Amino acid sequence: MGKKQFSRRDMLRIAGTLALGTACLPTTVSAAIHMVDSVRLDDQRYKVSETRFLMGTFVSVTAVHESEEAARLASDKAFGEIDRLCLIFDRHKTDTPISLLNTTGRLGDVSPELLVVAKKAIDFSRVSGGAFDSTVLPVVSMLKNNAPLHGRLSLSDKNVIEALDLVDSEAVSLSSREIRFEKQGMGMTLDGIGKGFIVDRASDVLVANGVTNHLINAGGDIRSRGRLSSEHPWTIAIEDPAKKGHYPAVIELEDAAVATSGGYEVYYDRQRSSHHVINPRTARSPMQSVSVSVTAPTAVIADVMSTAAFVMPPKSGIRFINNQKGSEGLIVGHSGNDLGSRNWGRLLKKGTLSAP
Template identity: 45%
Template sequence: MEKDMRQLSGGMMDRRDFLKISGMLGVGLAAAVAIPASAEAVKFDRKLHKVSETRIAMGTFVSMTLLHTSRDQAQEAICLAFEEIDRLTRDMNRFDRRTAVAQLNREGHLTDVPPDMVNVVRRALAHYKISNGAFDISVKPVVDLLKSSFSGKNPSYPTNREMAEALKLVDASRIQLDGNTILLKKPGMGITLDGIAKGYIIDKASDKVSKLGIENYLINAGGDIRTSGCRLDGKPWTIAVQDPHKERQYPDKIRMTNGAIATSGNYEVYFDREKMFHHIVNPHNGLSPDASNSVSVLAKTAMDADALSTSVFVMRPEKGIRFVNSLPGCECLLVGKGNRKMHSAGWKSA
């Protein structure tokens, strides 16, 4: 297991507006809120500027805060990072017929796959392996079935036969990735990158910032968070984990320097009025897991945090905790029924 995770760390739009940024510059805990697109540049002393900007991207609010000696360079980094986010969001959109993802889903095979898509699919298959199938990008047929069943004038639950037929197409081991060629080995298969692409996009935006020599920054994309360095006061960034009921009763807060955190929860998108089927689907049975209300995962990259939070949410809580404990450099916090909190061995509260 540890070997597989090391391979992950080296090989390498469902909204998750759950984790909230707080204590940006040492002024204490303050949850982020959805605000109109905005920009700010403040000079704190002769040597340091804080440059912030918030835009709508990936179907949510994306906020960046950079601390750097050059205001112009920080603003340039933010522009480049948002350009990267926009580019990759377009490329990973399975609903746009022009994208490689959509083409693969239509035709079942694809050559000359773009490098970014190769990276995401390769990492997704690695997560499928280490999670024993809890994370599976081939779950698209089940997601499509749920969406079609509960839409229209006469929404209804899928029949057992319909679900069984859809589940026959769910098996990421039947996805063959060979260089820049992808083959779906069973007709009717399809992939969705919703549970991993967002984290990858945030990592790529982070790379754009780092390559300009900026060491202290924070990127928050609707709850998928990537941090580097520290705040103005030299202390780690502070993240507050909001409760699933969104009553501002935060289950916990943590401090971060270099790393990422992502949250998966049952508080987001439901297919049915009874709220039995939400956007996270168990690939083994087609049902929405209900043992946890939310799962937050710390990892070295947003991509891994994204995929792991989904994996653990699909598992039973105790199994999910054991799973994360086996992964080097990862920690997790689960909020279960009755707001019961469980966490991995190395999870540290602020």
């Protein structure tokens, strides 16, 4: 029996029934949720778009190439790389390296990929002044364990203090072969950086297989390489937090990435007083901004920077973005109070609204 092709309506229906909080679905499941489209462009090249459900979200690869078959084969290999890396970074499964590290506090014979991302996470914790911290997992676990079925989330001071005491990137020891926690009970989540890394690696696979013009979108973590055509770069609509199609901005990207962070996806209580983005220094959810979008040379940088800037007060977040080389950003505030970085306006697609 051949692989079943799903329509977009089928995929949206499936998204409503799957738990989006889980990370990577098994390969056999993700392969079944599969949509492919191919069109011939004016310059006679093919634009092949393929979407699968991976990493708890829809991942789309759009490959532009003279050969339709070459584009499809390269996309398959890129999705294969995503599958492979999911088996390293998925903390929701008990037998992955990151889960073993969190269970035992020590992991030997560490894969090069995990070492690279763990080091980047620690470096970004320092750069962001602790606004991003991969050792926030004890706080996340505390919130999840205390999430009420009804009403508002209520936490004791004791629980908060104990969880925050375990948030400490400086207590992570790294060597060429080992990761070790210096405090018992620590844990690491790479959710705010790992997806960007995986998107970058999938992009590298496409380039290595001759597809130098492509776009990858993994639930808002987007990496572009090359252009859609000689006349047109890749056009990206910044996600509307209200999900009503009123995009805060439409930008053009070429050989760059963009990621958006916001507290409008997953909540720990019905009152929506606590969401999935956590301030590692307070254990509270930042509420001063609606969303933060950041462009950067790579998806891993855009991913972690958007998370860090969202945790910060808006003006501090813009200063943080302005201080990072090669990055621009847009902070969507409440009631239309948006802030753009120094050169954000240069990214806007011609004919769209001006930058804030």
